[in-house]
Amino acid sequence: MxxxxxxxxxxxxxxxxxxxxxxxxxxxxxxxxxxxxxxxxxxxxxxxxxxxxxxxxxxxxxxxxxxxxxxxxxxxxxxxxxxxxxxxxxxxxxxxxxxxxxxxxxxxxxxxxxxxxxxxxxxxxxxxxxxxxxxxxxxxxxxxxxxxxxxxxxxxxxxxxxxxxxxxxxxxxxxxxxxxxxxxxxxxxxxxxxxxRASVVEHTERVASDRPALGEAQVVVVGGRGTNGDFSAVEELADVLGGAVGATRVATDEGWIGHDAQIGQTGVTIAPKLYIGAGVSGAVHHRGGMQSSGTIVAVNSDPESPIFEIADYGIVGDLFTVLPQTAAELRRLQG
Ligand SMILES: Cc1cc2nc3c(=O)[nH]c(=O)nc-3n(C[C@H](O)[C@H](O)[C@H](O)COP(=O)(O)OP(=O)(O)OC[C@H]3O[C@@H](n4cnc5c(N)ncnc54)[C@H](O)[C@@H]3O)c2cc1C
Structure with a gap:
C-alpha cells in the first residue's frame, strides 16, 4: 500500500x-x-x-x-x-x-x-x-x-x-x-x-540552436570515434528526428564537438526515449550516462562491438552509409 x-x-x-x-x-x-x-x-x-x-x-x-x-x-x-x-x-x-x-x-x-x-x-x-x-x-x-x-x-x-x-x-x-x-x-x-563569495564575472548566452537541450531531448543521436570527426551525418539524422546531438568522450577530447555534448560517467546523464549511437563502442564509462534510455539503436561496423549487448536494434554497417539512408527514408515518410 x-x-x-x-x-x-x-x-x-x-x-x-x-x-x-x-x-x-x-x-x-x-x-x-x-x-x-x-x-x-x-x-x-x-x-x-x-x-x-x-x-x-x-x-x-x-x-x-x-x-x-x-x-x-x-x-x-x-x-x-x-x-x-x-x-x-x-x-x-x-x-x-x-x-x-x-x-x-x-x-x-x-x-x-x-x-x-x-x-x-x-x-x-x-x-x-x-x-x-x-x-x-x-x-x-x-x-x-x-x-x-x-x-x-x-x-x-x-x-x-x-x-x-x-x-x-x-x-x-x-x-x-x-x-x-x-x-x-x-x-x-x-x-x-x-x-x-563566488561571483559571475562574465556570462555568454549559448548560441541559439533549433535542437532541444541534450539533457531534455526525447531523441539523441550520438557520434563517437567512428565519425572520425565528421559529425554531419549525426547532425542530419538528429535534425530529421528533432533530436539533440551527443558524443562520446573520445569525440569531445578530440575537439570534434564541445564538451557539453559528452554523455557518460564524466559527462551528461541522459534518458531519452530514443538513443542512436553511431560509431560508438559502448564503453562502460559511456553506458553509465545512457543505459536507461528507452530504446537504444546502435550503428557500428564491428559486429563484435560491445554496444550491441545493450542495443534494442543493432545495425552492422558504416555510419556514413546507414545514417544518410535512414535520414532520407525518414524524410520520405514525413512527406
Ligand atoms: C575515468 C574515465 C571516465 C570516462 N568518462 C567517459 C564519459 O563520460 N563518456 C564517454 O563516452 N567516455 C568516457 N570515457 C572513455 C571511455 O572509456 C571510452 O574510451 C569512450 O567512451 C570510447 O569512445 P568511442 O566509443 O567513441 O570510441 P571507441 O571505443 O574507439 O569506439 C569507436 C567505435 O566506432 C566503430 N566505428 C569505426 N568506424 C566506423 C564507421 N565508419 N561506422 C560505424 N562504426 C564505426 C568501431 O567499430 C568502434 O566500435 C572515460 C574513461 C575514463 C578512464
Missing part, C-alpha cells in the same frame, strides 16, 4: 530567462502529484523579466498541472545564478513551509543545489533518479540506476525532508485531473555573505 506525504512537495520551477517553463518541470509536477500537495519554488535572477514571478500564462500552466502554491523567492541583491544562493533560498523555503520533499531536474547546477540543501537541511539526497514514490512507511523512495546502468536500485530517504533530483524524460508529463488556481506567496530570504 502506498500513501502520500502531508507536507508540501516543493518543485523547483526551472525556466528560461523569459519565464517560460522548461519541459522537464512538467515531468517533475507529474511525479510530485503522486507524492503529496504540490508547491512550486520560483527563483529568478534580479533584473530579468521573470524576477517578479510567473506570468499569467505560466501560472495557468502550473494550475493545469495541479500546483497549489507558487513561492517566489526574493533573494535581495544575491546572484540567483549561483548554486549556493539558490540552495540557501530553497533551504529557507523548505523550513518555512514544512516541506516533506524537494524535487529538482537533475542538471549539473541542480545537483549541486540538491547537495547543498541536503547538507544545510540535514536531508537525504538522491540525484539522477528515474522515479520517486512514497512507501507505506511514509518515506520517499527514489529509483536510480547504478554501476554504469547495470543495476536499478530503490533508495528510501529516512529524513523529514527528502531531496530528489530526477533525470529528464523519466515520465510522460500529464496534466492534473482537476486544475488548481495557484496561490502566489513571496518569501524574502536573507542570503548569507558566504553564499555570494
Amino acid at each position: 502506498t500513501t502520500t506525504l502531508t507536507g508540501p512537495v516543493l518543485v523547483l520551477l526551472d525556466h528560461a530567462s523569459t519565464g517560460a517553463l522548461r519541459t522537464t518541470v512538467l515531468e517533475l509536477l507529474t511525479i510530485a502529484r503522486s507524492l503529496g500537495p504540490v508547491h512550486g519554488a520560483w527563483v529568478a535572477a534580479a533584473g530579468t523579466p521573470a524576477a517578479a514571478g510567473p506570468d499569467d500564462a505560466t501560472l495557468a500552466q502550473l494550475g493545469e498541472h495541479g500546483v497549489e502554491a507558487v513561492h517566489v523567492l526574493d533573494l535581495g541583491s544575491a546572484d540567483a545564478r549561483l548554486s549556493p544562493v539558490v540552495a540557501e533560498g530553497l533551504t529557507a523555503l523548505a523550513a518555512g513551509t514544512g516541506a516533506a520533499a524537494l524535487l529538482l531536474t537533475s542538471s549539473f547546477e541542480n545537483k549541486e543545489v540538491a547537495a547543498r540543501v541536503g547538507v544545510a537541511a540535514r536531508a537525504g539526497v538522491v540525484v539522477d533518479a528515474s522515479g520517486a514514490e512514497v512507501d507505506d512507511q511514509g518515506r520517499v523512495v527514489a529509483a536510480k540506476t547504478v554501476f554504469a546502468g547495470t543495476w536499478t536500485t530503490r533508495c528510501a530517504i529516512r529524513t523529514a525532508l527528502a531531496v530528489v533530483a530526477l533525470k529528464a524524460n523519466s515520465v510522460q508529463p500529464v496534466p492534473a485531473d482537476a486544475a488548481t488556481v495557484p496561490a502566489i506567496e513571496r518569501l524574502i530570504v536573507a542570503v548569507s555573505e558566504a553564499a555570494g
